[in-house]
Amino acid sequence: MRKITILGATGSIGRSTVDVVSEHPDKFEVEAVVGGSNVETLAETAKRVKARCAVVADATKLADLKEALSDTDIDCGAGEKAVLEAVDRPADVILAAIAGTAGLAPTYASLKKGRRIALANKESLVCAGQSFMKAAAAIGAEVFAVDSEHNALQQALMAGQSQDVTIATITASGGPFRTWSREDIAAAPAEVASRHPVWAMGAKILIDSATLMNKGLELIEASHLFDLRADQLDVVVHPDAIVHAIAQWRDGAVTAGLAAPDMRIPIANALGFERRLKMPYPVLDFVKISRLNFEAPDEERFPCLKLAKAVLRAGGPLPAAMNAANEVAVAAYMGGQIKFYDIYTLVAAVCSVYAGEGVRAPASVEDALAIHNDATKMAQEHLELILAKH
Incomplete structure:
Protein backbone atom coordinates (compact mmCIF):
# COMPACT_ATOMS: atom_id res chain seq x y z
CA MET A 1 0.00 0.00 0.00
CA ARG A 2 1.25 3.45 -0.92
CA LYS A 3 0.00 6.57 0.82
CA ILE A 4 -0.99 9.37 -1.52
CA THR A 5 -1.99 12.99 -0.96
CA ILE A 6 -3.89 14.73 -3.75
CA LEU A 7 -3.37 18.48 -4.07
CA GLY A 8 -6.02 19.96 -6.36
CA ALA A 9 -8.39 17.05 -5.78
CA THR A 10 -11.44 18.84 -7.20
CA GLY A 11 -9.84 19.85 -10.51
CA SER A 12 -9.71 17.78 -13.70
CA ILE A 13 -6.34 16.17 -12.87
CA GLY A 14 -7.43 15.52 -9.29
CA ARG A 15 -10.66 13.87 -10.42
CA SER A 16 -8.78 11.66 -12.86
CA THR A 17 -6.37 10.70 -10.06
CA VAL A 18 -9.31 9.71 -7.87
CA ASP A 19 -10.51 7.44 -10.70
CA VAL A 20 -7.12 5.74 -10.88
CA VAL A 21 -6.84 5.31 -7.12
CA SER A 22 -10.39 3.97 -6.91
CA GLU A 23 -9.52 1.27 -9.46
CA HIS A 24 -6.80 -0.01 -7.11
CA PRO A 25 -7.99 0.13 -3.50
CA ASP A 26 -5.54 -2.65 -2.68
CA LYS A 27 -2.56 -0.51 -3.76
CA PHE A 28 -3.33 3.01 -2.50
CA GLU A 29 -4.60 4.66 0.63
CA VAL A 30 -5.32 8.37 0.52
CA GLU A 31 -3.84 10.41 3.34
CA ALA A 32 -5.23 13.81 2.37
CA VAL A 33 -7.23 15.59 -0.31
CA VAL A 34 -6.86 19.33 -0.85
CA GLY A 35 -9.22 21.54 -2.85
CA GLY A 36 -9.67 25.23 -3.55
CA SER A 37 -13.15 26.36 -2.56
CA ASN A 38 -15.58 23.70 -3.83
CA VAL A 39 -16.51 22.17 -0.48
CA GLU A 40 -19.24 19.87 -1.82
CA THR A 41 -17.00 18.19 -4.38
CA LEU A 42 -14.09 18.01 -1.93
CA ALA A 43 -16.25 16.30 0.70
CA GLU A 44 -17.62 13.82 -1.84
CA THR A 45 -14.07 13.07 -2.99
CA ALA A 46 -12.80 12.58 0.56
CA LYS A 47 -15.58 10.12 1.26
CA ARG A 48 -15.07 8.25 -2.00
CA VAL A 49 -11.37 7.61 -1.41
CA LYS A 50 -11.69 7.29 2.39
CA ALA A 51 -9.16 10.07 2.98
CA ARG A 52 -7.89 10.66 6.48
CA CYS A 53 -7.85 14.42 5.99
CA ALA A 54 -9.61 16.99 3.80
CA VAL A 55 -8.48 20.60 3.46
CA VAL A 56 -10.08 23.50 1.61
CA ALA A 57 -7.74 26.35 0.68
CA ASP A 58 -10.44 28.97 1.23
CA ALA A 59 -10.09 29.76 4.94
CA THR A 60 -13.72 30.93 5.15
CA LYS A 61 -15.07 27.48 4.22
CA LEU A 62 -13.96 25.50 7.29
CA ALA A 63 -17.41 25.36 8.89
CA ASP A 64 -18.96 24.25 5.58
CA LEU A 65 -16.39 21.47 5.19
CA LYS A 66 -16.91 20.24 8.74
CA GLU A 67 -20.65 20.17 8.17
CA ALA A 68 -20.26 18.26 4.90
CA LEU A 69 -18.07 15.66 6.62
CA SER A 70 -19.91 15.59 9.94
CA ASP A 71 -20.94 11.97 9.44
CA THR A 72 -17.30 10.85 9.08
CA ASP A 73 -14.12 10.85 11.16
CA ILE A 74 -12.16 12.67 8.44
CA ASP A 75 -9.95 15.46 9.78
CA CYS A 76 -10.85 18.89 8.36
CA GLY A 77 -8.78 22.00 7.75
CA ALA A 78 -8.96 25.29 5.88
CA GLY A 79 -6.56 28.00 4.77
CA GLU A 80 -2.95 28.21 3.64
CA LYS A 81 -1.49 26.83 6.88
CA ALA A 82 -3.80 23.83 6.79
CA VAL A 83 -2.80 23.11 3.18
CA LEU A 84 0.88 23.01 4.18
CA GLU A 85 0.04 20.81 7.18
CA ALA A 86 -1.72 18.39 4.82
CA VAL A 87 1.39 18.32 2.64
CA ASP A 88 3.47 17.49 5.71
CA ARG A 89 1.39 14.44 6.61
CA PRO A 90 3.02 11.06 5.88
CA ALA A 91 2.75 10.15 2.19
CA ASP A 92 4.77 8.27 -0.41
CA VAL A 93 3.32 10.22 -3.33
CA ILE A 94 2.12 13.81 -3.60
CA LEU A 95 -0.05 14.42 -6.65
CA ALA A 96 0.62 18.13 -7.17
CA ALA A 97 -2.20 19.54 -9.28
CA ILE A 98 -3.13 22.85 -7.67
CA ALA A 99 -3.46 25.26 -10.58
CA GLY A 100 -1.59 28.55 -10.79
CA THR A 101 0.93 30.15 -8.46
CA ALA A 102 -1.28 29.08 -5.54
CA GLY A 103 0.23 25.64 -6.04
CA LEU A 104 3.85 26.80 -5.99
CA ALA A 105 4.44 26.88 -2.22
CA PRO A 106 2.57 23.62 -1.43
CA THR A 107 4.40 21.80 -4.24
CA TYR A 108 7.78 23.06 -3.00
CA ALA A 109 6.83 21.99 0.55
CA SER A 110 6.01 18.51 -0.81
CA LEU A 111 9.68 17.85 -1.51
CA LYS A 112 10.82 15.31 1.08
CA LYS A 113 13.38 12.53 0.99
CA GLY A 114 12.09 9.40 -0.69
CA ARG A 115 8.87 10.96 -1.92
CA ARG A 116 7.61 10.95 -5.46
CA ILE A 117 6.10 14.22 -6.63
CA ALA A 118 3.64 13.43 -9.41
CA LEU A 119 3.83 16.89 -10.90
CA ALA A 120 0.98 18.62 -12.71
CA ASN A 121 1.54 22.15 -11.35
CA LYS A 122 3.19 24.05 -14.21
CA GLU A 123 4.26 27.03 -12.11
CA SER A 124 6.71 24.97 -10.06
CA LEU A 125 8.83 24.53 -13.18
CA VAL A 126 7.88 27.56 -15.28
CA CYS A 127 8.41 30.07 -12.46
CA ALA A 128 11.12 28.33 -10.45
CA GLY A 129 12.23 25.28 -12.41
CA GLN A 130 15.96 25.58 -11.81
CA SER A 131 15.63 25.97 -8.04
CA PHE A 132 12.81 23.40 -7.80
CA MET A 133 14.74 20.62 -9.55
CA LYS A 134 17.92 21.51 -7.64
CA ALA A 135 16.05 21.32 -4.34
CA ALA A 136 14.46 17.99 -5.29
CA ALA A 137 17.86 16.50 -6.11
CA ALA A 138 19.43 17.80 -2.89
CA ILE A 139 16.57 16.48 -0.73
CA GLY A 140 16.25 13.16 -2.51
CA ALA A 141 12.71 13.60 -3.80
CA GLU A 142 11.71 12.18 -7.19
CA VAL A 143 9.87 14.42 -9.63
CA PHE A 144 7.71 12.44 -12.06
CA ALA A 145 5.77 14.03 -14.90
CA MET A 263 -5.29 11.83 -18.46
CA ARG A 264 -5.84 8.73 -16.35
CA ILE A 265 -3.20 6.94 -18.45
CA PRO A 266 -0.21 9.18 -17.55
CA ILE A 267 -1.49 9.47 -13.97
CA ALA A 268 -1.56 5.68 -13.67
CA ASN A 269 1.99 5.58 -14.99
CA ALA A 270 3.13 8.14 -12.42
CA LEU A 271 1.46 6.32 -9.54
CA GLY A 272 2.55 2.84 -10.60
CA PHE A 273 6.27 3.42 -9.98
CA GLU A 274 8.12 0.51 -11.63
CA ARG A 275 4.94 -1.52 -12.18
CA ARG A 276 2.22 -0.78 -14.73
CA LEU A 277 -1.24 -0.52 -13.20
CA LYS A 278 -3.98 -2.44 -14.95
CA PRO A 303 2.63 34.26 -31.66
CA CYS A 304 2.47 33.26 -27.99
CA LEU A 305 4.32 30.06 -28.87
CA LYS A 306 7.08 32.02 -30.60
CA LEU A 307 7.34 34.33 -27.57
CA ALA A 308 7.55 31.40 -25.15
CA LYS A 309 10.35 29.83 -27.18
CA ALA A 310 12.31 33.09 -26.96
CA VAL A 311 11.66 33.24 -23.21
CA LEU A 312 12.94 29.67 -22.82
CA ARG A 313 16.17 30.61 -24.61
CA ALA A 314 16.63 33.75 -22.51
CA GLY A 315 15.81 32.23 -19.13
CA GLY A 316 16.42 34.30 -16.00
CA PRO A 317 13.25 35.93 -14.61
CA LEU A 318 11.47 35.89 -17.97
CA PRO A 319 9.53 32.61 -17.59
CA ALA A 320 8.05 33.71 -14.25
CA ALA A 321 7.25 37.18 -15.63
CA MET A 322 5.68 35.75 -18.80
CA ASN A 323 3.54 33.36 -16.76
CA ALA A 324 2.27 36.17 -14.52
CA ALA A 325 1.48 38.46 -17.43
CA ASN A 326 -0.29 35.64 -19.23
CA GLU A 327 -2.52 35.02 -16.21
CA VAL A 328 -3.60 38.67 -16.23
CA ALA A 329 -4.15 38.71 -19.99
CA VAL A 330 -6.13 35.46 -20.09
CA ALA A 331 -8.36 36.61 -17.23
CA ALA A 332 -9.04 39.87 -19.10
CA TYR A 333 -9.86 37.97 -22.30
CA MET A 334 -12.16 35.59 -20.46
CA GLY A 335 -13.87 38.59 -18.92
CA GLY A 336 -14.50 40.13 -22.33
CA GLN A 337 -12.20 43.09 -21.70
CA ILE A 338 -9.69 42.43 -24.47
CA LYS A 339 -9.43 40.63 -27.82
CA PHE A 340 -7.60 37.37 -28.53
CA TYR A 341 -4.37 38.90 -29.88
CA ASP A 342 -4.27 41.43 -27.05
CA ILE A 343 -3.12 38.50 -24.91
CA TYR A 344 0.12 38.32 -26.89
CA THR A 345 0.51 42.11 -26.98
CA LEU A 346 0.20 42.41 -23.21
CA VAL A 347 2.49 39.47 -22.39
CA ALA A 348 5.14 40.58 -24.88
CA ALA A 349 5.14 44.09 -23.40
CA VAL A 350 5.87 42.77 -19.91
CA CYS A 351 8.53 40.38 -21.18
CA SER A 352 10.31 43.19 -23.02
CA VAL A 353 10.84 44.99 -19.71
CA TYR A 354 12.27 41.94 -17.95
CA ALA A 355 14.47 41.08 -20.91
CA GLY A 356 16.49 44.23 -20.25
CA GLU A 357 16.80 43.96 -16.49
CA GLY A 358 19.47 41.29 -16.21
CA VAL A 359 17.81 39.80 -13.11
CA ARG A 360 18.88 36.29 -12.17
CA ALA A 361 16.58 33.29 -12.27
CA PRO A 362 14.63 32.87 -9.01
CA ALA A 363 16.58 30.90 -6.43
CA SER A 364 13.59 30.15 -4.20
CA VAL A 365 9.81 30.16 -4.00
CA GLU A 366 10.00 33.60 -2.47
CA ASP A 367 12.04 34.91 -5.40
CA ALA A 368 9.61 33.40 -7.90
CA LEU A 369 6.60 34.88 -6.13
CA ALA A 370 8.29 38.29 -5.95
CA ILE A 371 8.81 38.25 -9.73
CA HIS A 372 5.25 37.02 -10.19
CA ASN A 373 3.82 39.83 -8.07
CA ASP A 374 5.90 42.52 -9.81
CA ALA A 375 5.06 41.22 -13.26
CA THR A 376 1.37 40.95 -12.35
CA LYS A 377 1.31 44.61 -11.32
CA MET A 378 3.10 45.59 -14.52
CA ALA A 379 0.68 43.51 -16.60
CA GLN A 380 -2.29 45.19 -14.97
CA GLU A 381 -0.80 48.58 -15.88
CA HIS A 382 -0.38 47.48 -19.50
CA LEU A 383 -3.94 46.17 -19.44
CA GLU A 384 -5.18 49.63 -18.51
CA LEU A 385 -3.28 51.06 -21.51
CA ILE A 386 -4.88 48.51 -23.85
CA LEU A 387 -8.34 49.22 -22.47
CA ALA A 388 -7.77 52.95 -22.90
CA LYS A 389 -6.96 52.42 -26.59
CA HIS A 390 -10.13 50.38 -27.06
Whole structure:
Protein backbone atom coordinates (compact mmCIF):
# COMPACT_ATOMS: atom_id res chain seq x y z
CA MET A 1 0.00 0.00 0.00
CA ARG A 2 1.25 3.45 -0.92
CA LYS A 3 0.00 6.57 0.82
CA ILE A 4 -0.99 9.37 -1.52
CA THR A 5 -1.99 12.99 -0.96
CA ILE A 6 -3.89 14.73 -3.75
CA LEU A 7 -3.37 18.48 -4.07
CA GLY A 8 -6.02 19.96 -6.36
CA ALA A 9 -8.39 17.05 -5.78
CA THR A 10 -11.44 18.84 -7.20
CA GLY A 11 -9.84 19.85 -10.51
CA SER A 12 -9.71 17.78 -13.70
CA ILE A 13 -6.34 16.17 -12.87
CA GLY A 14 -7.43 15.52 -9.29
CA ARG A 15 -10.66 13.87 -10.42
CA SER A 16 -8.78 11.66 -12.86
CA THR A 17 -6.37 10.70 -10.06
CA VAL A 18 -9.31 9.71 -7.87
CA ASP A 19 -10.51 7.44 -10.70
CA VAL A 20 -7.12 5.74 -10.88
CA VAL A 21 -6.84 5.31 -7.12
CA SER A 22 -10.39 3.97 -6.91
CA GLU A 23 -9.52 1.27 -9.46
CA HIS A 24 -6.80 -0.01 -7.11
CA PRO A 25 -7.99 0.13 -3.50
CA ASP A 26 -5.54 -2.65 -2.68
CA LYS A 27 -2.56 -0.51 -3.76
CA PHE A 28 -3.33 3.01 -2.50
CA GLU A 29 -4.60 4.66 0.63
CA VAL A 30 -5.32 8.37 0.52
CA GLU A 31 -3.84 10.41 3.34
CA ALA A 32 -5.23 13.81 2.37
CA VAL A 33 -7.23 15.59 -0.31
CA VAL A 34 -6.86 19.33 -0.85
CA GLY A 35 -9.22 21.54 -2.85
CA GLY A 36 -9.67 25.23 -3.55
CA SER A 37 -13.15 26.36 -2.56
CA ASN A 38 -15.58 23.70 -3.83
CA VAL A 39 -16.51 22.17 -0.48
CA GLU A 40 -19.24 19.87 -1.82
CA THR A 41 -17.00 18.19 -4.38
CA LEU A 42 -14.09 18.01 -1.93
CA ALA A 43 -16.25 16.30 0.70
CA GLU A 44 -17.62 13.82 -1.84
CA THR A 45 -14.07 13.07 -2.99
CA ALA A 46 -12.80 12.58 0.56
CA LYS A 47 -15.58 10.12 1.26
CA ARG A 48 -15.07 8.25 -2.00
CA VAL A 49 -11.37 7.61 -1.41
CA LYS A 50 -11.69 7.29 2.39
CA ALA A 51 -9.16 10.07 2.98
CA ARG A 52 -7.89 10.66 6.48
CA CYS A 53 -7.85 14.42 5.99
CA ALA A 54 -9.61 16.99 3.80
CA VAL A 55 -8.48 20.60 3.46
CA VAL A 56 -10.08 23.50 1.61
CA ALA A 57 -7.74 26.35 0.68
CA ASP A 58 -10.44 28.97 1.23
CA ALA A 59 -10.09 29.76 4.94
CA THR A 60 -13.72 30.93 5.15
CA LYS A 61 -15.07 27.48 4.22
CA LEU A 62 -13.96 25.50 7.29
CA ALA A 63 -17.41 25.36 8.89
CA ASP A 64 -18.96 24.25 5.58
CA LEU A 65 -16.39 21.47 5.19
CA LYS A 66 -16.91 20.24 8.74
CA GLU A 67 -20.65 20.17 8.17
CA ALA A 68 -20.26 18.26 4.90
CA LEU A 69 -18.07 15.66 6.62
CA SER A 70 -19.91 15.59 9.94
CA ASP A 71 -20.94 11.97 9.44
CA THR A 72 -17.30 10.85 9.08
CA ASP A 73 -14.12 10.85 11.16
CA ILE A 74 -12.16 12.67 8.44
CA ASP A 75 -9.95 15.46 9.78
CA CYS A 76 -10.85 18.89 8.36
CA GLY A 77 -8.78 22.00 7.75
CA ALA A 78 -8.96 25.29 5.88
CA GLY A 79 -6.56 28.00 4.77
CA GLU A 80 -2.95 28.21 3.64
CA LYS A 81 -1.49 26.83 6.88
CA ALA A 82 -3.80 23.83 6.79
CA VAL A 83 -2.80 23.11 3.18
CA LEU A 84 0.88 23.01 4.18
CA GLU A 85 0.04 20.81 7.18
CA ALA A 86 -1.72 18.39 4.82
CA VAL A 87 1.39 18.32 2.64
CA ASP A 88 3.47 17.49 5.71
CA ARG A 89 1.39 14.44 6.61
CA PRO A 90 3.02 11.06 5.88
CA ALA A 91 2.75 10.15 2.19
CA ASP A 92 4.77 8.27 -0.41
CA VAL A 93 3.32 10.22 -3.33
CA ILE A 94 2.12 13.81 -3.60
CA LEU A 95 -0.05 14.42 -6.65
CA ALA A 96 0.62 18.13 -7.17
CA ALA A 97 -2.20 19.54 -9.28
CA ILE A 98 -3.13 22.85 -7.67
CA ALA A 99 -3.46 25.26 -10.58
CA GLY A 100 -1.59 28.55 -10.79
CA THR A 101 0.93 30.15 -8.46
CA ALA A 102 -1.28 29.08 -5.54
CA GLY A 103 0.23 25.64 -6.04
CA LEU A 104 3.85 26.80 -5.99
CA ALA A 105 4.44 26.88 -2.22
CA PRO A 106 2.57 23.62 -1.43
CA THR A 107 4.40 21.80 -4.24
CA TYR A 108 7.78 23.06 -3.00
CA ALA A 109 6.83 21.99 0.55
CA SER A 110 6.01 18.51 -0.81
CA LEU A 111 9.68 17.85 -1.51
CA LYS A 112 10.82 15.31 1.08
CA LYS A 113 13.38 12.53 0.99
CA GLY A 114 12.09 9.40 -0.69
CA ARG A 115 8.87 10.96 -1.92
CA ARG A 116 7.61 10.95 -5.46
CA ILE A 117 6.10 14.22 -6.63
CA ALA A 118 3.64 13.43 -9.41
CA LEU A 119 3.83 16.89 -10.90
CA ALA A 120 0.98 18.62 -12.71
CA ASN A 121 1.54 22.15 -11.35
CA LYS A 122 3.19 24.05 -14.21
CA GLU A 123 4.26 27.03 -12.11
CA SER A 124 6.71 24.97 -10.06
CA LEU A 125 8.83 24.53 -13.18
CA VAL A 126 7.88 27.56 -15.28
CA CYS A 127 8.41 30.07 -12.46
CA ALA A 128 11.12 28.33 -10.45
CA GLY A 129 12.23 25.28 -12.41
CA GLN A 130 15.96 25.58 -11.81
CA SER A 131 15.63 25.97 -8.04
CA PHE A 132 12.81 23.40 -7.80
CA MET A 133 14.74 20.62 -9.55
CA LYS A 134 17.92 21.51 -7.64
CA ALA A 135 16.05 21.32 -4.34
CA ALA A 136 14.46 17.99 -5.29
CA ALA A 137 17.86 16.50 -6.11
CA ALA A 138 19.43 17.80 -2.89
CA ILE A 139 16.57 16.48 -0.73
CA GLY A 140 16.25 13.16 -2.51
CA ALA A 141 12.71 13.60 -3.80
CA GLU A 142 11.71 12.18 -7.19
CA VAL A 143 9.87 14.42 -9.63
CA PHE A 144 7.71 12.44 -12.06
CA ALA A 145 5.77 14.03 -14.90
CA VAL A 146 1.97 13.75 -15.01
CA ASP A 147 1.05 15.95 -18.01
CA SER A 148 0.40 13.66 -20.96
CA GLU A 149 3.21 15.18 -23.07
CA HIS A 150 5.83 15.15 -20.34
CA ASN A 151 4.88 11.71 -19.13
CA ALA A 152 5.14 10.37 -22.69
CA LEU A 153 8.49 12.11 -23.15
CA GLN A 154 9.74 10.75 -19.85
CA GLN A 155 8.96 7.23 -21.04
CA ALA A 156 10.47 7.84 -24.48
CA LEU A 157 13.68 9.22 -22.98
CA MET A 158 14.23 6.00 -21.05
CA ALA A 159 15.64 4.63 -24.30
CA GLY A 160 18.86 6.64 -23.91
CA GLN A 161 20.63 9.55 -22.22
CA SER A 162 19.72 13.24 -22.52
CA GLN A 163 23.05 14.20 -24.10
CA ASP A 164 22.28 11.81 -26.97
CA VAL A 165 18.95 13.50 -27.80
CA THR A 166 18.94 15.55 -30.97
CA ILE A 167 15.31 16.71 -30.73
CA ALA A 168 12.66 16.06 -28.10
CA THR A 169 9.24 16.99 -29.47
CA ILE A 170 5.97 17.48 -27.64
CA THR A 171 2.74 17.53 -29.57
CA ALA A 172 -0.17 19.96 -29.65
CA SER A 173 -3.67 19.23 -30.86
CA GLY A 174 -3.70 22.71 -32.41
CA GLY A 175 -6.62 23.87 -30.29
CA PRO A 176 -9.97 25.14 -31.59
CA PHE A 177 -8.41 27.62 -34.03
CA ARG A 178 -6.00 25.27 -35.83
CA THR A 179 -7.60 25.81 -39.24
CA TRP A 180 -8.94 29.35 -38.69
CA SER A 181 -7.66 32.47 -40.41
CA ARG A 182 -5.95 35.14 -38.33
CA GLU A 183 -8.86 37.49 -38.97
CA ASP A 184 -11.42 35.02 -37.67
CA ILE A 185 -9.27 34.16 -34.66
CA ALA A 186 -8.90 37.84 -33.82
CA ALA A 187 -12.67 38.25 -33.56
CA ALA A 188 -13.35 35.05 -31.59
CA PRO A 189 -14.72 35.43 -28.05
CA ALA A 190 -13.45 33.41 -25.08
CA GLU A 191 -16.45 31.07 -25.15
CA VAL A 192 -15.39 29.87 -28.60
CA ALA A 193 -11.70 29.69 -27.65
CA SER A 194 -12.69 27.43 -24.75
CA ARG A 195 -14.05 24.70 -27.03
CA HIS A 196 -11.06 22.37 -27.10
CA PRO A 197 -11.37 19.63 -29.73
CA VAL A 198 -9.86 16.88 -27.57
CA TRP A 199 -9.26 17.59 -23.89
CA ALA A 200 -11.56 18.65 -21.03
CA MET A 201 -9.54 21.04 -18.86
CA GLY A 202 -9.80 24.07 -16.60
CA ALA A 203 -10.93 27.38 -18.08
CA LYS A 204 -7.53 29.09 -18.07
CA ILE A 205 -5.71 26.14 -19.64
CA LEU A 206 -8.33 25.99 -22.38
CA ILE A 207 -7.45 29.54 -23.42
CA ASP A 208 -3.72 28.76 -23.17
CA SER A 209 -4.34 25.86 -25.53
CA ALA A 210 -6.11 28.15 -27.97
CA THR A 211 -3.16 30.60 -28.02
CA LEU A 212 -0.61 27.71 -27.93
CA MET A 213 0.95 29.41 -24.89
CA ASN A 214 0.31 26.11 -23.14
CA LYS A 215 2.83 24.42 -25.44
CA GLY A 216 5.35 27.17 -24.77
CA LEU A 217 4.95 26.66 -21.03
CA GLU A 218 5.34 22.91 -21.53
CA LEU A 219 8.62 23.44 -23.40
CA ILE A 220 9.95 25.36 -20.39
CA GLU A 221 8.77 22.58 -18.09
CA ALA A 222 10.44 19.95 -20.25
CA SER A 223 13.76 21.78 -20.24
CA HIS A 224 13.87 21.57 -16.44
CA LEU A 225 12.36 18.11 -16.05
CA PHE A 226 14.74 16.44 -18.47
CA ASP A 227 17.73 18.78 -18.43
CA LEU A 228 17.35 19.61 -22.11
CA ARG A 229 18.51 22.76 -23.89
CA ALA A 230 16.16 25.00 -25.83
CA ASP A 231 17.67 23.81 -29.11
CA GLN A 232 16.82 20.21 -28.17
CA LEU A 233 13.10 20.95 -27.78
CA ASP A 234 10.34 21.49 -30.30
CA VAL A 235 6.57 21.42 -30.81
CA VAL A 236 4.61 19.80 -33.61
CA VAL A 237 0.85 19.98 -34.17
CA HIS A 238 -0.79 16.56 -34.09
CA PRO A 239 -4.60 16.89 -34.20
CA ASP A 240 -5.12 13.15 -33.68
CA ALA A 241 -3.77 13.46 -30.08
CA ILE A 242 -2.40 9.91 -30.14
CA VAL A 243 1.35 10.64 -30.19
CA HIS A 244 2.15 12.82 -27.18
CA ALA A 245 5.95 13.10 -27.40
CA ILE A 246 8.83 12.02 -29.64
CA ALA A 247 12.53 11.63 -28.89
CA GLN A 248 15.02 11.54 -31.77
CA TRP A 249 18.51 10.26 -31.06
CA ARG A 250 21.88 11.04 -32.57
CA ASP A 251 22.12 7.52 -34.05
CA GLY A 252 18.95 8.15 -36.07
CA ALA A 253 16.64 6.11 -33.84
CA VAL A 254 13.28 7.51 -32.72
CA THR A 255 11.19 6.64 -29.68
CA ALA A 256 7.73 7.99 -29.03
CA GLY A 257 5.00 7.91 -26.40
CA LEU A 258 1.54 7.04 -27.71
CA ALA A 259 -1.74 6.64 -25.87
CA ALA A 260 -5.40 7.47 -26.12
CA PRO A 261 -6.07 11.07 -25.01
CA ASP A 262 -7.07 10.25 -21.43
CA MET A 263 -5.29 11.83 -18.46
CA ARG A 264 -5.84 8.73 -16.35
CA ILE A 265 -3.20 6.94 -18.45
CA PRO A 266 -0.21 9.18 -17.55
CA ILE A 267 -1.49 9.47 -13.97
CA ALA A 268 -1.56 5.68 -13.67
CA ASN A 269 1.99 5.58 -14.99
CA ALA A 270 3.13 8.14 -12.42
CA LEU A 271 1.46 6.32 -9.54
CA GLY A 272 2.55 2.84 -10.60
CA PHE A 273 6.27 3.42 -9.98
CA GLU A 274 8.12 0.51 -11.63
CA ARG A 275 4.94 -1.52 -12.18
CA ARG A 276 2.22 -0.78 -14.73
CA LEU A 277 -1.24 -0.52 -13.20
CA LYS A 278 -3.98 -2.44 -14.95
CA MET A 279 -6.59 0.05 -16.14
CA PRO A 280 -9.87 -0.55 -18.01
CA TYR A 281 -8.90 1.22 -21.21
CA PRO A 282 -9.03 -0.21 -24.73
CA VAL A 283 -5.85 -0.91 -26.67
CA LEU A 284 -5.25 1.49 -29.58
CA ASP A 285 -6.41 -0.04 -32.84
CA PHE A 286 -3.91 1.23 -35.39
CA VAL A 287 -5.81 -0.28 -38.30
CA LYS A 288 -8.83 1.84 -37.38
CA ILE A 289 -6.63 4.88 -36.75
CA SER A 290 -5.14 4.26 -40.22
CA ARG A 291 -2.91 7.35 -40.32
CA LEU A 292 -1.35 9.90 -37.99
CA ASN A 293 -1.20 13.55 -39.06
CA PHE A 294 1.44 16.15 -38.19
CA GLU A 295 1.99 19.77 -39.16
CA ALA A 296 4.18 22.67 -38.13
CA PRO A 297 2.64 25.20 -35.73
CA ASP A 298 1.91 28.56 -37.34
CA GLU A 299 3.75 31.04 -35.13
CA GLU A 300 2.29 33.99 -37.03
CA ARG A 301 -1.27 33.04 -36.13
CA PHE A 302 -0.13 31.83 -32.70
CA PRO A 303 2.63 34.26 -31.66
CA CYS A 304 2.47 33.26 -27.99
CA LEU A 305 4.32 30.06 -28.87
CA LYS A 306 7.08 32.02 -30.60
CA LEU A 307 7.34 34.33 -27.57
CA ALA A 308 7.55 31.40 -25.15
CA LYS A 309 10.35 29.83 -27.18
CA ALA A 310 12.31 33.09 -26.96
CA VAL A 311 11.66 33.24 -23.21
CA LEU A 312 12.94 29.67 -22.82
CA ARG A 313 16.17 30.61 -24.61
CA ALA A 314 16.63 33.75 -22.51
CA GLY A 315 15.81 32.23 -19.13
CA GLY A 316 16.42 34.30 -16.00
CA PRO A 317 13.25 35.93 -14.61
CA LEU A 318 11.47 35.89 -17.97
CA PRO A 319 9.53 32.61 -17.59
CA ALA A 320 8.05 33.71 -14.25
CA ALA A 321 7.25 37.18 -15.63
CA MET A 322 5.68 35.75 -18.80
CA ASN A 323 3.54 33.36 -16.76
CA ALA A 324 2.27 36.17 -14.52
CA ALA A 325 1.48 38.46 -17.43
CA ASN A 326 -0.29 35.64 -19.23
CA GLU A 327 -2.52 35.02 -16.21
CA VAL A 328 -3.60 38.67 -16.23
CA ALA A 329 -4.15 38.71 -19.99
CA VAL A 330 -6.13 35.46 -20.09
CA ALA A 331 -8.36 36.61 -17.23
CA ALA A 332 -9.04 39.87 -19.10
CA TYR A 333 -9.86 37.97 -22.30
CA MET A 334 -12.16 35.59 -20.46
CA GLY A 335 -13.87 38.59 -18.92
CA GLY A 336 -14.50 40.13 -22.33
CA GLN A 337 -12.20 43.09 -21.70
CA ILE A 338 -9.69 42.43 -24.47
CA LYS A 339 -9.43 40.63 -27.82
CA PHE A 340 -7.60 37.37 -28.53
CA TYR A 341 -4.37 38.90 -29.88
CA ASP A 342 -4.27 41.43 -27.05
CA ILE A 343 -3.12 38.50 -24.91
CA TYR A 344 0.12 38.32 -26.89
CA THR A 345 0.51 42.11 -26.98
CA LEU A 346 0.20 42.41 -23.21
CA VAL A 347 2.49 39.47 -22.39
CA ALA A 348 5.14 40.58 -24.88
CA ALA A 349 5.14 44.09 -23.40
CA VAL A 350 5.87 42.77 -19.91
CA CYS A 351 8.53 40.38 -21.18
CA SER A 352 10.31 43.19 -23.02
CA VAL A 353 10.84 44.99 -19.71
CA TYR A 354 12.27 41.94 -17.95
CA ALA A 355 14.47 41.08 -20.91
CA GLY A 356 16.49 44.23 -20.25
CA GLU A 357 16.80 43.96 -16.49
CA GLY A 358 19.47 41.29 -16.21
CA VAL A 359 17.81 39.80 -13.11
CA ARG A 360 18.88 36.29 -12.17
CA ALA A 361 16.58 33.29 -12.27
CA PRO A 362 14.63 32.87 -9.01
CA ALA A 363 16.58 30.90 -6.43
CA SER A 364 13.59 30.15 -4.20
CA VAL A 365 9.81 30.16 -4.00
CA GLU A 366 10.00 33.60 -2.47
CA ASP A 367 12.04 34.91 -5.40
CA ALA A 368 9.61 33.40 -7.90
CA LEU A 369 6.60 34.88 -6.13
CA ALA A 370 8.29 38.29 -5.95
CA ILE A 371 8.81 38.25 -9.73
CA HIS A 372 5.25 37.02 -10.19
CA ASN A 373 3.82 39.83 -8.07
CA ASP A 374 5.90 42.52 -9.81
CA ALA A 375 5.06 41.22 -13.26
CA THR A 376 1.37 40.95 -12.35
CA LYS A 377 1.31 44.61 -11.32
CA MET A 378 3.10 45.59 -14.52
CA ALA A 379 0.68 43.51 -16.60
CA GLN A 380 -2.29 45.19 -14.97
CA GLU A 381 -0.80 48.58 -15.88
CA HIS A 382 -0.38 47.48 -19.50
CA LEU A 383 -3.94 46.17 -19.44
CA GLU A 384 -5.18 49.63 -18.51
CA LEU A 385 -3.28 51.06 -21.51
CA ILE A 386 -4.88 48.51 -23.85
CA LEU A 387 -8.34 49.22 -22.47
CA ALA A 388 -7.77 52.95 -22.90
CA LYS A 389 -6.96 52.42 -26.59
CA HIS A 390 -10.13 50.38 -27.06
